Amino acid sequence: MKIPKPRKRGETYTITVSYQNKRYYCTRDTAKECEQWAALKLLELKSQTRIESGELKPKFIFRDLNTKYYQDVGQLNPSKSSRDWIKGQYKTFEMKFGALAQKSIYDITPKDLTNWRNKRSSEVSANTVLKEISHYSAMFTYAQKELFLLDDNPWMQITKPKKPKARDRRIHPSEIELILKVLDYEMGTIPVLSQHYVAWGFLFAIETAMRKGELVAMQKNDIHDGHVHIPKSKNGEARNVPLSEEAKALLELIKHDGRKIIPQSENAFRLMWEKRKAAIGLNDLHFHDTRHEAITRMVRVRKLPVEILAKITGHKKIDVLVNTYYNPNADDLVEAFNR
Missing domain, CATH: 1.10.150 (DNA polymerase; domain 1)
Structure with missing residues (x-):
C-alpha cells in the first residue's frame, strides 16, 4: 500500500489519498502525522469495501x-x-x-x-x-x-435446560393462621401498621387471585360495585376481577385517606413478607402461591368454567392456567367427580 507524499503549505502539511475514484484530504502540523492519517484512512476505506461486499464482518461486540x-x-x-x-x-x-x-x-x-x-x-x-x-x-x-x-x-x-415441574403449592389454613400471627394481624380488624397491610394483602390475594404487584398498585378509584378494575396487568391488558363477599368485607376495613389501598411500595411490602415468613420457618411459601390457592378455590367452591376463570386471572393460555395454577388435591378431584 503506497502512501502519497505530504506537501508543505505554509506552517502545515497536507496530504491527499485517492480510493475508487474519490479523493480524501487532510491537513496536519507535520509530514509524519499526514502519513499516519493516510495509512489509517486507506485501511479504513479498504475494510469498509470488504464489509460492504460481505468479505469482512464489521466489528460489533x-x-x-x-x-x-x-x-x-x-x-x-x-x-x-x-x-x-x-x-x-x-x-x-x-x-x-x-x-x-x-x-x-x-x-x-x-x-x-x-x-x-x-x-x-x-x-x-x-x-x-x-x-x-x-x-x-x-x-x-x-x-x-x-x-x-x-x-x-x-x-x-443449543440445548435448553429441562423446564422444572410447575409449583403446585397450596396454602393450609394453619399456615394462614401463622402468617397472620407473625404479622400481628387479627382477621376482621382495621389494618394500621405496615405489617397489617401485608397480612391484609395476603388475605385479599387468596380471595381474588391478584398478583402482588397488582395488589400494591391498586387504588381506591379502581374499586367498583362488585369488582376491581386492573388498568394494566402483567400481560399489558386491563381486566376486571369479581369480588367475593369476603373480599368486599376486607375492602370495608380500609379506612385511611390515601389514594392507594395498600399505602406502601412493592419493595417494602416484599421485604416485610420475606422477613416475617422466614421468622416462622415458611421459607418455601411464596406470595405468588396465593394465586394457586385462589384459583383452585374458585374452581372448587364457585364451579367456574375455565374460560371465565381465564378472564378473571388474566391468563391468555388456558393450558398454563389449568396445568400450572389449578392445583386440586385428591379430595377435590373426588368431590368434583362425584358432583
Whole structure:
C-alpha cells in the first residue's frame, strides 16, 4: 500500500489519498502525522469495501449489542415489569458473561453459549436460565432480523435446560393462621401498621387471585360495585376481577385517606413478607402461591368454567392456567367427580 507524499503549505502539511475514484484530504502540523492519517484512512476505506461486499464482518461486540437492544427495545417496552426486568439484565450483563461480553457477535459459537449455560446453571435455577436464554436469544434475533448483522442465531443451536415441574403449592389454613400471627394481624380488624397491610394483602390475594404487584398498585378509584378494575396487568391488558363477599368485607376495613389501598411500595411490602415468613420457618411459601390457592378455590367452591376463570386471572393460555395454577388435591378431584 503506497502512501502519497505530504506537501508543505505554509506552517502545515497536507496530504491527499485517492480510493475508487474519490479523493480524501487532510491537513496536519507535520509530514509524519499526514502519513499516519493516510495509512489509517486507506485501511479504513479498504475494510469498509470488504464489509460492504460481505468479505469482512464489521466489528460489533456482544456488549455493544446488549446496549443497543436495551436502548432500542428494552426502554420502549410497553410493560413496566418487562422494562424493569430487561434493565436488570442490561446492568448485570458483563458480570454474567465476563470475557464473552467482549467477543464479536460474529465469533460467538454454540459451544461458547453451551459453556455459558452450564456455568449459569450451577449458579441459578433452571427457570432463571431458561428466561435468560430467551432474553439473549431475542437479542440475537433482533440483530439478525432488524439490524441485518447476522445470518444465524447461535442461541437457537443449543440445548435448553429441562423446564422444572410447575409449583403446585397450596396454602393450609394453619399456615394462614401463622402468617397472620407473625404479622400481628387479627382477621376482621382495621389494618394500621405496615405489617397489617401485608397480612391484609395476603388475605385479599387468596380471595381474588391478584398478583402482588397488582395488589400494591391498586387504588381506591379502581374499586367498583362488585369488582376491581386492573388498568394494566402483567400481560399489558386491563381486566376486571369479581369480588367475593369476603373480599368486599376486607375492602370495608380500609379506612385511611390515601389514594392507594395498600399505602406502601412493592419493595417494602416484599421485604416485610420475606422477613416475617422466614421468622416462622415458611421459607418455601411464596406470595405468588396465593394465586394457586385462589384459583383452585374458585374452581372448587364457585364451579367456574375455565374460560371465565381465564378472564378473571388474566391468563391468555388456558393450558398454563389449568396445568400450572389449578392445583386440586385428591379430595377435590373426588368431590368434583362425584358432583
